Amino acid sequence: VEASIPEPQRDAWTKHQVNGFKNKDEFENEMVRHVETTLARSMFNCDESAAYSAASLAFRDRLILEWNRTQQRQTFAxxxxxxxxxxxxxxxxALDNAMLNIGLKDVAKAGLSDLGFRVEDIIEQEHxxxxxxxxxxxxxxxxxxxxxxxxxxxxxxxxxxxxxxxxxxxxxxxxxxxxxxxxxxxxxxxxxxxxxxxxxxxxxxxxxxxxxxxxxxxxxxxxxxxxxxxxxxxxxxxxxxxxxxxxxxxxxxxxxxxxxxxxxxxxxxxxxxxxxxxxxxxxxxxxxxxxxxxxxxxxxxxxxxxxxxxxxxxxxxxxxxxxxxxxxxxxxxxxxxxxxxxxxxxxxxxxxxxxxxxxxxxxxxxxxxxxxxxxxxxxxxxxxxxxxxxxxxxxxxxxxxxxxxxxxxxxxxxxxxxxxxxxxxxxxxxxxxxxxxxxxxxxxxxxxxxxxxxxxxxxxxxxxxxxxxxxxxxxxxxxVTNGITPRRWLHQANPRLSELISSKTGSFDFLKDLTLLNKIELCINDKAFRKEWAEIKYANKVRLAKYIKSTTGVVVNPSSLFDVQVKRIHEYKRQQMNIFGVIHRYLTLKALSPAERKKQMPRVSIFGGKAAPGYWMAKQIIHLINNVGAVVNNDPDIGDLLKVIFLEDYNVSKAEMIIPASDISEHISTAGTEASGTSNMKFVLNGGLIIGTCDGANIEITREIGENNIFLFGNLAEDVEDLRHNHTYGSHSVDSDLAKVFEAIEKGTFGEPHDFAGMISAVRDHGDYYLVSDDFHSYIETHHLVDESYRNQDEWITKSITSVARMGFFSSDRCINEYAEGIWNIEPLPVESKDGVAKGE
Ligand code: GL9
Incomplete structure (x- = not known):
């Protein structure tokens, strides 16, 4: 490697080699230095935003050094x-991820605390x-x-x-x-x-x-x-x-x-x-x-x-x-x-x-x-x-x-x-x-x-x-079946669950080899473990409920069954089927006597996702979800039995909060349309069960976790073509429950019916390309099964733990190793860490 500095001057460079902070004291030193020089502020005007900037700059300095060394190592090899x-x-x-990956989050936490900040608040500052x-x-x-x-x-x-x-x-x-x-x-x-x-x-x-x-x-x-x-x-x-x-x-x-x-x-x-x-x-x-x-x-x-x-x-x-x-x-x-x-x-x-x-x-x-x-x-x-x-x-x-x-x-x-x-x-x-x-x-x-x-x-x-x-x-x-990184989607998003798993598996090694999760299946009858498992889910739901209250004003009960569908709004992903199902639930509740109503399982239906700006139908779907929420959430007959929430501006950092708080999530694309899906993996990894069609990675998730631990429904990919053909050329009538939902919308129950005419006619008059009507009955039935299953909390927790234990396959580490071996033909580069121990294979 050619160097720009001549031999005699290199000693000076070596002597002043930068190493970055290693402990709390050095971290604080770096923080204060960045606040006072890089940011030109001081302890008298250092708000959380400035503290975020300074903490990021301190971590960034460390990253740069390792980054330079990595590049040199790769060039040399x-x-x-x-x-x-x-x-x-x-x-x-990036900050939380840098803290975790470098392994200095505890140092940062203690250092920030000495300087008057909570690490969680600082992380939240980042765009x-x-x-x-x-x-x-x-x-x-x-x-x-x-x-x-x-x-x-x-x-x-x-x-x-x-x-x-x-x-x-x-x-x-x-x-x-x-x-x-x-x-x-x-x-x-x-x-x-x-x-x-x-x-x-x-x-x-x-x-x-x-x-x-x-x-x-x-x-x-x-x-x-x-x-x-x-x-x-x-x-x-x-x-x-x-x-x-x-x-x-x-x-x-x-x-x-x-x-x-x-x-x-x-x-x-x-x-x-x-x-x-x-x-x-x-x-x-x-x-x-x-x-x-x-x-x-x-x-x-x-x-x-x-x-x-x-x-x-x-x-x-x-x-x-x-x-x-x-x-x-x-x-x-x-x-x-x-x-x-x-x-x-x-x-x-x-x-x-x-x-x-x-x-x-x-x-x-x-x-x-x-x-x-x-x-x-x-x-x-x-x-x-x-x-x-x-x-x-x-x-x-x-x-x-x-x-x-x-x-x-x-x-x-x-x-x-x-x-x-x-x-x-x-x-x-x-x-x-x-x-x-x-x-x-x-x-x-x-x-x-x-x-x-x-x-x-x-x-x-x-x-x-x-x-x-x-x-x-x-x-x-x-x-190459997709995967997700367990660092962000388990440890960062759900630190308490990660901690609990490590207490049972003996270390955090499962974050590097996710198949080690299977060890927790041995604890399936451990009472304290099960209790802590349930408490963590509840605490995550409480946190989401607070967020829902502060952003939408709606109060939801964290003991309700939280049912989540968060992803881009698209007809093939069938958020329209979900909201039609919610309307069906609402109509059913309304028709019950108050005594019968009390026996129903309370639900919170949570939606989130962006529509492409030019996608008119997707925007109608968002509009209907919000209108249904406005009616249902204010209906005194209903109370906690049903709440409908649309969370604004779904993105990665919100996903990190929402996913750990779900009891059940929806992956309900028309069979054969969702290539894989990856949030399905994130939800299961966080102890949520899923309801889904036989599509994309749902099928492999089922194979791994067992069909008793997932709620599958609907037509199969192999039958889609024939069904569509029949819609066009055969006799095609809308499912009777779905027809009642349409009736309610057309009566104006959820605002101006004209606004939703396109959504209805796509199903009723234009061939129902996404098979909403074909799958509606089994969708509703399966939701009844979900309610019944959730009533038996013991059984539910068993499903939840078993599923997490069997999710090892879905790490993006496995996925990358498959690409490396089967497609790229590349090998990892072994790393000598500074303490002389070789890391990595
Ligand atoms: C997608 C598929 O629709 C998903 O099913 C798949 O999980 C991901 C990753 O492989 O790729 N293809 C696609 O165009 N999008 C996907 O999510 N959409 C975009 O994000 C642009």
Whole structure:
């Protein structure tokens, strides 16, 4: 490694080596120093926000040191790295996670207390980093945690949006979107103004020929935008490994202004150029499972992919290896099709810039990439108009055409008698206008394609990617069932439960090897343990009840059964079925005599989640939930028997409070539509039971925890197609209980019926695509079972403990190890900690 400081001066450096705080006293020292110097404040004006800033800066200093050492270690080891390309990283808060992973939370707690603060209040000051929509973005965040914790040499690459997912406000029962400007004070990022890449757009392609008759393409002209790197350290748990998440921010390539324009008096247009460049990384697209084909989105994708690849290639070139070795040094994982242009960009770099011939380059490309599919919903599969691609990325379109040509020639040779297959699998869809099918490009350019739960991985092989299984053979397609990090989703979210588990398993080792949870099944008859288990759930419900009171004004009884559905609002996730079920419950309660009512199990139905701003039906669903709440919560006949709550602005930090407080949660997507789901895992891991359809990871959760410990209902994925066909062509009548619910809505029981006409007619008149009516009866019946089961608290607690004990499989550590072995072919890098003990495998 070359060093910039000459030998004779290095002693001075070594002597002053920074180490960061190790104990309470040193932590306090750092806190006060940051308050008084970095923040320019003092003990006379240090509020909780300033204390948060100072504590974060103190922890950040420690992170940076380990981060530098990790990077040096990885460079020195010179082994293969994995690069995780994701347009979304839904990180949530960082301070608590840094405290836990570094192992100094107790030190911080004691130190903050000496200085007059409670660590919980300080943690609460942090604004969520919300650079994602939902499950896909949170999965990427869990993966980063596991990659670092398992000592894998790995980088994340994403975009540094100025605005993350919008903040949701509920006004008069309607969702209102407010921008989320989160960068005012963000101690967790490091601008690298020296790490920049110029990114080209538009322009045209010229071809030249050398003396040997070899043609080379030159992409010329157009526009330049500068990508600036911002680095975020990702600490591993109980290891010094600290990986890097690199987020790109866009800037005008010519610096602050175009000086020529500025000097000649064109102030406005020179500022406009700058603003146009900055627009690229300005805002996260707020859609979940939907692609809308906007030019700016394609610009974001290329900007991020081109900057990341330049960076990766630059790092590889430093090793002075031959190009053939590129896939031995580099694995790139595509999180959905959003980064698919990386395949084309690497082919372009190798052919146009490095002079490799097509076949050699293409070989390298295919060996380098892996592609993860996250959905089968057709409206979410990315397609870009050929005309737009031609205009924005003319050279890339040529390369895509060549990739397609060679691919189709191969298919033609393999299936000489099947003309139709060429049309079906072509990367170019011959529609009006012609479209580039990004998923097909991703499959053709990768060596492995995976789904995210068993059912989902099977479905993609038999439906949307069927032809590709025929062409490439089944081995290219594989499954890696999603997972979650137990650090955030057990220890941070539910510290008391984590503590209790550690008291029975003998240590916190289960946070590193989640299968160790199975030890608590031996305590299933331990009375004190069971009592403490129940008390912890109750305390978490009390905390949520307080939060509900303070944010909505509604008083809920923590002894009620808490029934939670928190996730993006989407018709396929069927929050509409849930609220129809709640209305059915309400109508049933109203029809009972007061004496009969008293015998019913009290419930609190809790909803949370954002609707994409342009998703009209999702917004109607939110509106109906709020209107039902307004009626039910104020009905004196009902009292505590039913409360309906919509929690505003569901996000990662709220999930950490809500999930541990649930008795039962709802994962009720139409069978075959939810690729995996990951909150289902989080709820069960926190001792909540779940009601769900046979969909996504629910199926594997059932297999692990046993079917007595989950409430499954509804039609199966294999029957969905026939049911839909019958809705359209057979006789189709709405379930009788559901019809009564519609009647009540149409009578105006929950406000202006017109507002909900669309929701009703989707079921009654437009084919009920999501099978709400088909599943309604078994949904209601299953909720009765839930009520009965909850009455028997002893049985319920047994189910709860048993389920947690059997959740070991769903750690994202297991998941990352599967990717590492089956797709990336990388090994963890062993770590010598400072006390000389080797950590990590
Ligand atoms: C999703 C699937 O819908 C989920 O079922 C899955 O658990 C996650 C992670 O694999 O991916 N696919 C998808 O587009 N979203 C998912 O949550 N939505 C977004 O978050 C954008």
């Amino acid at each position: 010179d082994s293969k790295r994995v690069y995780y390309l994701s347009l979304e990283f839904l990180m949530g808060r 969520d980093a919300a650079l994602g929509n939902g499950g896909l973005g949170r999965l990427a965040a869990c993966f980063l945690d596991s990659l670092a914790s398992l000592n894998y040499p790995a980088w994340g690459y994403g975009l540094r949006y100025r605005y993350g997912i919008f903040k949701q406000e509920i006004i008069d029962g309607y969702q209102v979107e407010v921008p989320d400007y989160w960068l005012d004070f963000n101690p967790w990022e490091f601008p690298r103004h020296d790490v920049t890449v110029d990114i080209q757009f538009y322009g045209n392609v010229r071809k030249s020929q050398d003396d040997n008759g070899r043609t080379t393409a030159h992409w010329e002209g157009g526009e330049m935008v500068k990508a600036v790197a911002y680095d975020v350290p990702i600490p591993g748990y109980a290891t010094p490994s600290t990986n890097n998440l690199r987020l790109w921010s866009s800037k005008a390539a010519s610096g602050e202004f175009d000086f020529q324009k500025f000097n000649s008096g064109e102030y406005e247009s020179s500022v406009a150029d700058q603003q146009r460049a900055e627009t690229i990384s300005a805002v996260l697209y707020p859609n979940d499972n939907l692609e809308r084909g906007k030019e700016l989105r394609l610009k974001q994708q290329y900007f991020w992919v081109a900057a990341s690849l330049y960076d990766i290639v630059r790092r590889f070139k430093k090793t002075k290896r031959s190009w053939r070795e590129f896939p031995d040094q580099v694995a790139i994982q595509l999180n959905d099709t959003h980064p698919t242009l990386a395949i084309v960009e690497l082919q372009r770099i190798l052919c146009d810039l490095e002079g490799l011939d097509w076949d050699e380059a293409w070989n390298i490309v295919q060996q380098t990439f892996g592609y993860t599919n996250h959905t089968v919903l057709p409206e979410a599969l990315e397609k870009w108009p050929v005309g737009l691609m031609q205009h924005l990325l003319p050279r890339h379109l040529q390369i895509i055409y060549d990739i397609n040509l060679y691919f189709l020639q191969k298919v033609e040779r393999a299936f000489p008698n099947d003309r139709d297959i060429l049309r079906r699998v072509s990367i170019i869809e011959e529609s009006q206008p012609k479209m580039v099918r990004m998923a097909y490009l991703a499959i053709v350019g990768s060596h492995k394609v995976n789904g995210v739960a068993e059912l989902h991985s099977d479905l993609i092989k038999t439906t949307i990617f069927k032809d590709f299984v025929e062409i490439f053979g089944p081995d290219k397609f594989t499954n």
